[in-house]
Amino acid sequence: MTSRAEYCVLACAEAWRDNGEVLASPMGLIPSLGARLARRSFSPDLLLTDGEATLVGPDGEREGWLPYRQHLAMVTGGRRHVMMGASQLDRFGNQNISCIGDWAAPHRQLLGVRGAPVNTLNNPVSYWVPRHSRRVFVPKVDMISGVGYDSAAAAGPSATRYHRIPRVVTDLGVFDFETPERTMRLASLHPGVTVAEVRQATGFDLVIPAEVPRTREPSAAELRLIREVIDPDGRREGEVPS
């Protein structure tokens, strides 16, 4: 029986399908497992890092050097697809990791915008949210760190030129922005999740197609990779309990 965490790993991995020879930059455990699954199966040309300055192969062997300043050039050169976290996310894909409340006098200071502004304008940015809730999926984010489709459009052609948010993966399902207004759409439900559950946990109106597909089943080979090679200690179950 495939666990919820395993569907999440697979759904994250799918973000990097057909990406070619780009750097997969996962933030967080499940996206990291997903990137490694993609690298070991359907996207063998992906580049991975050890989380520091070393580019590594599938078994952790060194294949290159990527210190922060070269990493930032890779971002602006576009040869990267990052999966970031989000403290808040709205229906146009604006993301916040900076602070909660009024920026001038924040109720809760978080990390700061980090690289979200440069990421979103220069290379594809997907998001991973381990606990889908109304606290994260809000009508309007408090501080736009990652740029959403409406904000990019308002900022003009230099902002939209390389802007793309392929997908959002949560513990409930997969979402994209493949709608005329570029607002968030339910792309697939993880098995065992209902549309009502997703609606209940989302603080804005999602686009829900008439027929919602299920997140695909992993193949036997993919399951084996996840369970025996990539995450033999089952750390994934700690991030997304079944």
Added chain:
Amino acid sequence: MTDKTMTPEDVVSRLRSGMTLGIGGWGSRRKPMALVRALLRSDITDLTMIAYGGPDVGLLAAAGRIRKLVTAFVTLDSIPLEPHFRAARQSGALELTEVDEAMFMWGLHAAANRLPFLPVRAGLGSDVMRVNPGLRTVTSPYADGETFVAMPALRMDAALVHVNRADRLGNGQYLGPDPYFDDLFCEAADAAYVSCEEIVAGFGDAPLPTLLVKRHAVTGVVETPNGAHFTSCVPDYGRDEAFQKLYATTPWPRFAERFLSGGDEKSYQSAVQSWQEEGR
């Protein structure tokens, strides 16, 4: 040749309240903590601080020394949110210029190249533009006609960085995996002070790319063994996770009293040592 060796106190004697100070390293990695501690022992305050922030920001914020902070983030890495920075922000104790990591880097490049700004795509469409109303855009003079953010130079009065090895002239060598932006900090500052784990007579046949910091951009060299503690300075040592946790969970006055009230860096190091012995 000029011998630039000095003590942490010598460095601080050349700094003044109200200065713009850049601090190298990244998050909780290779921070010039011995120099930060020397600053904490002084009465220098009202600082404008420029950093990819870690506990350097936390310590100086907790002590009320920062008037204005220019940063993209403040983190302890293994502890994502810096508690003293958070407290300072949530109580309105410091003014913040919040820019993106890449904007910050181009600000350093502009300063190092004596340019008033450099054009960047980053920032457009984000609230970085809203919370920094002084940021301007610039239009490409070429056929593309694109509009970019004009990231202003992050010029500083002084920069503080920490490297693994240095010579007496101010050449600095890093031995870890990442140079961060330390050479840029030095070049973007009117004066730069380099602390190091060890002063060496020469670099022998060390790989050339490790010789990061050049002496023309350095004012002073300070030998401070374990001087990046409790941040990492690999391969000499990793982050002291247990001590970092103590720092993050101990009320500031108690932490400062126990570890920072001594008269010099040596008393800090022995206070840490006693704490470590207690834990055994």
